Amino acid sequence: MAKVSRRSEAVDPFIVMDVMAAAAAKEAAGDTVIHLEVGQPSTPAPKGALAAAHAALDADRIGYVAALGMPALRERIAKHYRETYNADVSPERVIVTTGSSGGFPLAFLAAFDAGDRVALAAPGYPAYRNILSALHLEAVDLPTSLADRYQPTVAELEKAGPIAGLIVASPSNPTGTMVTRSELTALANWCDHREVRLVSDEIYHGIVYEGETTSAVEVSPHAIVVNSFSKYFSMTGWRVGWLVVPEELVRPIERLAQNFFISVPTLSQYAALAAFECRDVLDAHVARYKANRDLLMAGLPAAGLDRLTPAQGAFYIYADVSHLTNESRDFCKRMLQEAGVATTPGVDFDRARGAGTLRISFAGSMAEMEEAVRRLKAWRRG
Ligand SMILES: Cc1ncc(COP(=O)(O)O)c(C=O)c1O
Known part of the structure; x- marks a missing residue:
């Protein structure tokens, strides 16, 4: 066989x-x-998103679009950072992906080499570890505790040995817990001083009951942000998400995305664009x-x-x-x-x-x- x-x-x-x-x-x-x-x-999905999808079906042939996403959607996502975090993000740094799940392999391949070690909190979303393993990257568990709201700490990072990356998810799946702005800043500074790439999964931003969400774009120019229309925007099956990446990763990710996926479903991108107006x-x-x-x-x-x-x-x-x-x-x-x-x-x-x-x-x-x-x-x- x-x-x-x-x-x-x-x-x-x-x-x-x-x-x-x-x-x-x-x-x-x-x-x-x-x-x-x-x-x-x-x-x-919100009604406005559904209406935009219907209109696109009637008016557009739903062909391929640019590998990094429709320009209007990249611009709208960039505007979202201004509106929500008061952060300047240029649309060129925004990359539309097939759900955040489509963003992880692109981000990991562009940022890490086979054999690199990437730290992440346990408990955590299982696909991180599984995608890392499939790409021949080593997932390094950082044991966390309720006292630290199950989030990684600088003290645990110090014990992790040499790493090329750190994944942080706030709010987290499965715990719903968050890092504070000062904790995220401390983690980002630790990473930046050691040239460790911070990957911040912000898919649950917008679904928050207590405390304030900080985006990694606010605290580090080197971080990769992962986000999606699946959760807050209630569009899981549309399979559309996004990355915000530092400039040096845009072209590497574009080359990967062109070859892996050609483009993200066009119909979903129209719907996602309209979803921003359905708050x-x-x-x-x-x-x-x-x-x-x-x-x-x-x-x-x-x-x-x-x-x-x-x-x-x-x-x-x-x-x-x-x-x-x-x-x-x-x-x-x-x-x-x-x-x-x-x-x-x-x-x-x-x-x-x-x-x-x-x-x-x-x-x-x-x-x-x-x-x-x-x-x-x-x-x-x-
Ligand atoms: C923390 C986290 N990240 C990423 C994903 C992937 O979601 P999607 O690919 O639909 O954007 C999920 C899905 O449950 C999740 O919980």
Whole structure:
């Protein structure tokens, strides 16, 4: 048999997909499931974005566009930095990507060489590590603690050995926690003094309940910023995101993007451009997420889930369940089968400590959150 590459074998499966499959099987058997495992908004793209897509379908042949993105969208994203962060970003530094997922390989390939070591927080979004491994880059876990809001610290970086890059995500998936402006500045300065490339995943910016988001563009001219229309803009399936990169990376990324992808889906770029003018409805989603978060933080302790990380942003609560189980995968399986509530085991996010944690997504409706609490309380009593 012809070979299967070692680099693809180094990539772990996404356990949440197994949970989703088990939930679908339960639903197919006629049961109802409350989905607290999904990491996406339950709402469609805003109406203005849909209208722009309809208009583009009628007027445009939806052909290829420039590899770095439609100029109007790059300009609009640059304006977003002025509006939101009071930061000057030239449109030339903005690169439209196929979701932020499409941005990671471009950023990593342009910034790092095979064998380079890249540090990242554990727990963290699993695709970072998996994309790094597939590209023959070494992911270096920085163990984090609740005391540091599960964010990397300079003290941990000092212990990491030689690294070429650092990935920071604020608000974070799976913890919903954030770095402060001074913490991000300290991390960026540490990186800049050592010529370490900071990669800042800002995909949950806009979905914030407490504190203030700082973009890495504000604190370092060398950082790569990753963002997306998937979360705040409620457009996961449109597969459109963006990078802001330092000038020296624009041309390398352009060459990579031309060859890998030619261009990002044109229809989605029209929709994304219009989404910037739909703030009211998008901010209403954030208000609902906040109400959901408050409801779960108040209700879950009575169901035995009382070690919760209060999310400052994103739509996740990270729960310590180590007093209830030493195998979160099994615990989530039982919760799904017996209570009809699907959550994600922590092993997806933290290979060393995730057997004692799980992630609860509150992106759904308030009625679903109420029902989840009711079911979990009954499960606990049962
Ligand atoms: C922290 C984080 N980064 C990146 C992504 C990828 O999202 P997308 O490719 O839809 O932009 C996700 C998706 O859940 C995420 O949680």
